[in-house]
Amino acid sequence: MAMTGVLRPGFAQIRVLDMEKALEHYTKRVGLHEVTRGGDGRVYLKAADEFDHHSLVLREADRAGIDVAGFKVASEADLDALEKRVSAFGYPVEHVPAGEQPGLGRRIGFTVCTGHRIELYAHADLSDPKPPTHNPDVWDVEPHGMRVRRFDHVLLLGPDIDKALDFFEKVLDFRCTERVDTPDGLTAVFLSCGMKAHDIAFVKFGEPAKLHHVSFELESWADIGHAADIITRYDISHDIGPTRHGLTQGRTIYFFDPSGNRNEVFTGDYTYYPDNPTRTWDETQIGKGLFYYERQAPESFLNVMT
Amino acid sequence: MPAAFKIAVEGAGEATCYEGERALVAMERAQSFGRLKNLPYKLPVGCRRGGCGICRARVLSGAYRKDLMSQAHISEEESEAGLVLSCSIYPLSDIELRIEPPQVASKTKTATTSEEK
Numbered sequence: 001m002a003m004t005g006v007l008r009p010g011f012a013q014i015r016v017l018d019m020e021k022a023l024e025h026y027t028k029r030v031g032l033h034e035v036t037r038g039g040d041g042r043v044y045l046k047a048a049d050e051f052d053h054h055s056l057v058l059r060e061a062d063r064a065g066i067d068v069a070g071f072k073v074a075s076e077a078d079l080d081a082l083e084k085r086v087s088a089f090g091y092p093v094e095h096v097p098a099g100e101q102p103g104l105g106r107r108i109g110f111t112v113c114t115g116h117r118i119e120l121y122a123h124a125d126l127s128d129p130k131p132p133t134h135n136p137d138v139w140d141v142e143p144h145g146m147r148v149r150r151f152d153h154v155l156l157l158g159p160d161i162d163k164a165l166d167f168f169e170k171v172l173d174f175r176c177t178e179r180v181d182t183p184d185g186l187t188a189v190f191l192s193c194g195m196k197a198h199d200i201a202f203v204k205f206g207e208p209a210k211l212h213h214v215s216f217e218l219e220s221w222a223d224i225g226h227a228a229d230i231i232t233r234y235d236i237s238h239d240i241g242p243t244r245h246g247l248t249q250g251r252t253i254y255f256f257d258p259s260g261n262r263n264e265v266f267t268g269d270y271t272y273y274p275d276n277p278t279r280t281w282d283e284t285q286i287g288k289g290l291f292y293y294e295r296q297a298p299e300s301f302l303n304v305m306t
Numbered sequence: 307m308p309a310a311f312k313i314a315v316e317g318a319g320e321a322t323c324y325e326g327e328r329a330l331v332a333m334e335r336a337q338s339f340g341r342l343k344n345l346p347y348k349l350p351v352g353c354r355r356g357g358c359g360i361c362r363a364r365v366l367s368g369a370y371r372k373d374l375m376s377q378a379h380i381s382e383e384e385s386e387a388g389l390v391l392s393c394s395i396y397p398l399s400d401i402e403l404r405i406e407p408p409q410v411a412s413k414t415k416t417a418t419t420s421e422e423k
Contacts, residue, residue, distance in 0.1 A: 017356060017374040063378035064357035237354035260357015260376065304352035304360055306376070 003074065005082065005173045006193040009200065010072035010121065011101075012154050012214050013057035014261055015065050015306075019043065021258035022058050029234055030216060030263065031145030032056060035127050036102050044102060047150045047216065048141050049131050052124035053103025055151035056214070064259040064306035066211040069154050069200065070107065070119040071172075071193070079122045083108050085171045103127060112167055114158025115208025146227040146265050148216035153198055155212040157205035157305055164202050165189045174199070177272050178247050182283040190247060197248035197269035210305045213254065213262035220267055221251050227265045231255050240298055246289040247281065254301070261306045311397040316366065316404040318345035323397045329370070330354060330361050330393040350407045356394040359408050363392040368401025379408065 016022035023043060026032045032045040035054045044054035052072065059067060073079050086093050086108070096107040096119065105123025112118055129141040158164075168174040168191045177197050180188040190198040203212060218224060224242045231238050231253070239262060241253030250269040256262055281289040287296040308325040313332055315321060321336030323329055330351065336342050337349045352360030359379030365388045373394040380389055392403065 017376065063376040065378070256353040256355050256357070258355050259374075260353030260355040262353065299348065300352055300360070304358045306353070306357045 003194060005073060005078050006120065007072045007074055008194055009055075009069065009151060009153055010052065010124065011055050011057055011068075011070040012151065013042075013059060013067040013070070013101075014211070014214060015061035015063060015067060015259070016058050016257065016261070017060070017062070017064060017259040019058060019060045022060075025236070025257050026056060026058070027145070029145050029230055029236060030265070031143060031148045032216075033129055033141070038102060042101075046127060047148050048129045048139060048143065049149035050151070051126055051130050053127040054101070054124075057101060064211075064261050065209070066116070066154065066156070066214075066261075066306075068109070068117045068119050069156070070104075070121065071199075072124065073120050073122050076105075076122045079106075079108065079120055082120055082172065086110050089167060089171045091167075098123070113160040113163040114156060114202055115210075116156050116158060146216075146230055147218065147223055148265060149219060150217050152196070152215040152217040152266065153200055154214050155201040155203065157203050157210035157212050158208045159204065159206065161189055161202040161204045162186050165191070168200070175272070175274055176278045177276070178279040178281065180247070180281045180286060180289060182286065187286075188247075192272050195272050197250065197272055205305070211261060212305050213264045215264035215266055218265050218267040224251050224253050224265065224267065227253050239304075240291065240294075240301055243294060244292040246285070246292045247279075249292075259306070262304070311368075312400040313397060314400070314402040315342055315345065316402065318342040318405070326396060328354065328393050329363075329395050329397055329401070329403070330391075332397075333392065345405075350405070352393075354393040356391050359391060361392045362408050363390055363403045363405050364388050365390055365395070366402040366404060368403075369398040370395040370401060371398055372396070 035044040037043050043058045045056040046054045091110040094109045098106045103125040107119045107121040109119040132140050174191040174193045177192045178190040188203045190201045193199045237256040239254035244251050248269040250266040252266040254264050290297040311323050313321040313323050319342040321332045323332035350360045352358035356375040375391045375394045
């Protein structure tokens with residue numbers, strides 16, 4: 001499969017109330033590595049199984065939530081072509097110079113109808129630790145904490161997700177892997193730019209620009225149990241799991257970072273091919289779609305966000 | 307055993323909160339043991355870390371220590387007026403509080419918010 005245009009989720013920049021607590025959580029507990037600190041106080045983290053410079057940016061602020069979801073595109077030419085298409089759709093495009101985030105090339109940024117800022121970029125430096133490439137061991141630095149392998153996706157909440165679906169399909173060439181339609185209309189969409197069950201998802205909500213969760217990938221179902229042990233041992237606030245989603249079929253556990261941003265670690269979603277039909281859910285089975293074993297979602301999963 | 311303080315939850319009952327414990331966590335335990343039996347809805351519990359705002363409450367009396375809380379949910383003026391996120395306060399004496407959940411601006415309106423107003 002030839003991949004062009006948007007390749008994958010690249011980074012999420014999130015707001016934290018207390019940087020030192022956030023760093024302890026994301027490095028020691030979740031298992032990311034600190035790459036560098038910027039002059040403006042932002043801290044750049046990555047998972048060891050990623051080549052790119054960083055995949056999570058922490059910014060200290062007076063409120064939690066998400067600043068930006070960044071996506072890596074295949075080439076500078078693709079970035080230019082996408083800029084034209086975003087502009088033609090009607091979203092003003094802002095240029096962010098190379099190096100505004102250490103290790104990243106120039107970026108383009110725009111705000112979509114759900115109130116979220118999305119950025120695209122074609123270049124990221126390599127940084128350590130990264131996967132070995134010659135006679136490669138399965139890892140170079142021994143995994144720690146929850147042993148996350150990479151940043152996987154974000155789920156965002158906001159209004160007008162019909163239009164977000166339209167934009168991601170028609171302008172960024174994502175495909176809708178799954179959707180939830182209820183008597184209130186389109187309630188959730190899962191979108192892929194590659195072969196994962198989702199690279200971004202949107203759920204309809206009355207307020208714009210909200211973050212539901214930032215997700216990281218694990219190697220196995222056993223690692224979900226290990227993550228659960230870490231959550232209890234270190235008194236991390238737990239939301240739901242270990243369990244499984246009907247939507248994406250991923251095995252999962254949800255918890256909160258020290259600023260209240262929801263995190264997920266998950267594994268085992270299905271492989272999506274671009275000629276696959278969209279999977280659909282209606283209100284009768286939505287509980288099973290959300291949580292396949294419980295067959296209902298706790299209220300906190302639906303009304304708690306940053 | 308660490309020192310224990312009483313949290314009187316207005317109209318609902320009483321929780322025992324141990325020194326260094328988040329007020330909300332003590333209230334969750336009290337509800338699970340049936341000690342907030344007059345609370346007509348499930349205790350609003352969210353991130354338990356000061357970010358989501360669901361567990362908003364007003365402290366009517368008593369002393370407490372607090373962690374950072376999202377100013378999207380508790381402004382400085384509200385904080386001075388005794389509004390808190392109950393997940394992010396640690397009682398230092400017996401306290402009285404009133405649960406005052408935020409108005410949720412969407413269809414995910416909860417039993418909690420509809421009971422409140």
